Amino acid sequence: MPHVLVLNASYEPLGVVPLRRALVLVLENKAVSLEESGAFMHSATVTVPAPSVVRLKRFVRVPYRGPVPLTRRALFARDGGRCMYCGGVATSVDHVIPRSRGGQHVWDNVVASCRRCNHTKADRHLVEIGWRLRHKPAPPSGLAWRIIGTGHRDPRWLPYLQPYGAEDAMARIDGISA
Structure with a gap:
């Protein structure tokens, strides 16, 4: 099942949720779809475009999360x-x-x-x-790593994650995998 990026009312990334949960947030008028994935969800009476990025309508206070967990x-x-x-x-x-x-x-x-x-x-x-590392290991930083670290990535998320270090994270990932 596809995953959806959830943004706070301030456009701060909060996390990644399954498509079904994001769709419930939109249908209950708790979130607004900012990007659509191109797919459609069908019910008996309604056809709704599947969101790729949603923004909550009300600001949610998030406690300090600490460093990115090592998983x-x-x-x-x-x-x-x-x-x-x-x-x-x-x-x-x-x-x-x-x-x-x-x-x-x-x-x-x-x-x-x-x-x-x-x-x-x-x-x-x-x-x-006599071995050497290709790159020096270092802890990731920034809110974008909390999203990228989930293993779910969508190119439509990048504009929303760029202010939070996604550009550096994606360049680091793409540079290593190239």
Whole structure:
């Protein structure tokens, strides 16, 4: 099922919801559709264009959310789904400084890797095997990463996410995956 970007009344990105939830918000007059996906939703009496971006009519106060959580999906989004060692398709998560040697499970120490590189590296440091990272791992920042980190991306969302760091995030993802 497609997903829809939800914006606050101030156009601040809040999150991503399934199409059905976004459609309910629009039909209950709690949100306005800003972008349409081109598809249509049909009922017995009504045909409604499926939204791609909706904006809430009333402002919702959002508490401070803290840093972007380190999840597998967000990590693969940050690294563009590519191995940070060889550039192949990433299928696993690797700790640059192995946990068995005191490495922590934090953004600066975790990268996406292919199974072959992960197995070859095992619990060794990069200098021991003469490898280098393609890019230095760093924690993502900005509201756009909360959306991109969900793994759902739609090009129609970019104009609404650009003021919140989406351009940098998308360039980083596209640059790594190229």
